[in-house]
Amino acid sequence: MESAASLLADVEDRVAHACSIARRERGEVTLVAVSKTHPAEAIEPLVAAGQRVFGENRVQEAAAKWPALRERHPDLALHLVGQLQSNKADEAVALFDAIHSLDRPSLVGALARGMDKAGRQVPCFVQVNVGAEDQKGGVAIGALPALLAEARAAEIPLAGLMCVPPLDIEAAPFFALLDKLARDNGLAGRSMGMSGDFETAIMLGATHIRVGSALFGARD
Numbered sequence: 469m470e471s472a473a474s475l476l477a478d479v480e481d482r483v484a485h486a487c488s489i490a491r492r493e494r495g496e497v498t499l500v501a502v503s504k505t506h507p508a509e510a511i512e513p514l515v516a517a518g519q520r521v522f523g524e525n526r527v528q529e530a531a532a533k534w535p536a537l538r539e540r541h542p543d544l545a546l547h548l549v550g551q552l553q554s555n556k557a558d559e560a561v562a563l564f565d566a567i568h569s570l571d572r573p574s575l576v577g578a579l580a581r582g583m584d585k586a587g588r589q590v591p592c593f594v595q596v597n598v599g600a601e602d603q604k605g606g607v608a609i610g611a612l613p614a615l616l617a618e619a620r621a622a623e624i625p626l627a628g629l630m631c632v633p634p635l636d637i638e639a640a641p642f643f644a645l646l647d648k649l650a651r652d653n654g655l656a657g658r659s660m661g662m663s664g665d666f667e668t669a670i671m672l673g674a675t676h677i678r679v680g681s682a683l684f685g686a687r688d
């Protein structure tokens with residue numbers, strides 16, 4: 469098995485290469501290491517190798533794993549990349565430094581109340597269902613302006629847009645679409661690109677790439 473340090477170095481090389489081709493600064497792209505399903509023992513070596521931003525897709529799993537890791541490493545940031553139920557909004561506000569999956573009005577309300585109660589502002593990406601897939605999370609493109617207006621009215625700090633394009637077809641058109649939607653709506657952040665396509669996403673404007681298996685190996 470390859471060491472965490474060499475996997476991270478390989479991903480970092482690929483990120484730097486994509487940035488240089490796209491004439492972008494490396495600092496414009498945040499690498500979110502998606503550690504879902506992997507235990508703290510698998511995360512520690514990546515921290516030791518210098519990685520600082522991590523992502524989880526379940527509130528429960530993050531609540532079990534991360535308080536201890538954060539205690540040992542106070543400078544880490546943790547992002548929620550998976551779907552969020554409204555009844556877990558308070559817990560998510562307490563645990564995470566960014567939320568990538570705001571996708572419906574009920575969640576705007578729950579997160580606004582949670583941030584208000586906690587006195588803590590957590591930047592949110594609005595997830596867009598760019599492939600119009602029934603089973604997938606994310607707001608429909610047509611409903612995006614209204615959802616953004618609600619989030620702004622509720623004073624949710626908006627970081628940008630996020631997408632998970634359809635599987636098994638070329639992702640580039642969907643990344644280009646998310647980039648355009650972000651631009652049209654005056655948002656700076658684009659959370660897009662995973663292990664299989666992060667270079668493409670960087671060339672099309674990603675500011676946050678969410679990379680799991682390329683850093684941790686395949687999940688069970």
Ligand SMILES: *Cc1c(COP(=O)(O)O)cnc(C)c1O
Pocket residue numbers: 502504525549550632662663664678679680681682
């Ligand atoms: C698991 C996950 C990722 C990382 O996927 P890899 O293909 O392992 O890089 C990225 N984004 C979301 C929303 C995920 O759930």
